[in-house]
Amino acid sequence: AQSVTQLDSQVPVFEEAPVELRCNYSSSVSVYLFWYVQYPNQGLQLLLKYLSGSTLVKGINGFEAEFNKSQTSFHLRKPSVHISDTAEYFCAVTQGDSSYKLIFGSGTRLLVRP
């Protein structure tokens, strides 16, 4: 079964600094990868997804992620964060069967400080 590992449970960073949130997945077959953001007391919102093609994927709110097949990683980056980026970020991968069920990581809390 596929799994997703988000090694950092919390990442503190100062406003306007760059940030990288790490995500590694386990799979021996083709995968589709996603990043979702969850603001306090809200549901999840899709930031970006990798289905095929270019390994650098750009999403909303200035975020981007790079698919690295050899390292089985899909790290999320932003060159300059804002206070409003404070939220929980979830990496997800499809299971690859016909239902394309999403398997989520445990999440990384991004805490942006002034």
Added chain:
Amino acid sequence: EAGVAQSPRYKIIEKRQSVAFWCNPISGHATLYWYQQILGQGPKLLIQFQNNGVVDDSQLPKDRFSAERLKGVDSTLKIQPAKLEDSAVYLCASSLGGTGVRETQYFGPGTRLLVL
């Protein structure tokens, strides 16, 4: 366009009681999902509907959990009887068409359940 609606937003019950959650997906969305998100973990799919048929319920604890989607629109998730470990946020999501990977899932705000 209205998003995915869920009610109630919060619920506190005692163990062995019953509880039900309601979800209204985005209008026209054929696929509906229920996820369980335990504190400190990512969401876990409980059940997936395509219109009013079940696509995947492999992780639904069927001895206590049940879900239905009458007429292929609204859905209800029920827990009977509840256990302490059922304390979690229950998220509903919907997507427009089939179950393909290109279908974006849109999430509701969730129902936070506390079982005492």
